[in-house]
Amino acid sequence: MRILGIDYGDARVGVAVSDPLGITAQGVRTIKNKSRKALLSELDGVIKEYAAEKIVIGLPKNMDGSEGFRTDETYKFADALKKIYGGEIVFYDERLSSVGAKRYLNETSTFGKKRKDVLDTVAACIILEGYLASHNNF
Numbered sequence: 001m002r003i004l005g006i007d008y009g010d011a012r013v014g015v016a017v018s019d020p021l022g023i024t025a026q027g028v029r030t031i032k033n034k035s036r037k038a039l040l041s042e043l044d045g046v047i048k049e050y051a052a053e054k055i056v057i058g059l060p061k062n063m064d065g066s067e068g069f070r071t072d073e074t075y076k077f078a079d080a081l082k083k084i085y086g087g088e089i090v091f092y093d094e095r096l097s098s099v100g101a102k103r104y105l106n107e108t109s110t111f112g113k114k115r116k117d118v119l120d121t122v123a124a125c126i127i128l129e130g131y132l133a134s135h136n137n138f
Helices: 036-050 069-081 097-107 112-135
Strands: 002-007 012-018 025-032 052-059 088-093
Touching: 002 036, 002 112, 012 036, 012 112, 025 036, 025 112, 036 052, 036 069, 052 069, 052 112, 069 088, 088 112
Parallel strands: 002 052, 052 088
Antiparallel strands: 002 012, 012 025
16 A cells, blocks of 8 residues: 655645555655646646555644644645545644754755755655554554
8 A cells, every 4th residue: 555645835745655565655756836736736646656545644733733824724735635536635743844854854965956856855754754653563
């Protein structure tokens, strides 16, 4: 079963996918969020390419656990995604995923344009890895 992980943002959307056993996450790509229609079209291709059986979307909660403006936008995105995807969509608390992605990129000395291009993909991997770890009994 392949699971897609998504780090949704106004400007860019990071996408990751699990291995077939649902143990590890690998980055797929970062999609520029130019319009909802274009974004959904590109995501439709990714969903079909990997035959995703579930999608995990990072839910950007505040540090105190409350939900704010970004959370509302993420729910709206998920509702739009349901129009092209009939499988299960779940949310995973993504607090600190961007911080973790930045730390990882610092450790790998990834800077400049390359960093901007992969930051959201790395964040999607962190979100998906967290979800997989919380649902596997390995």
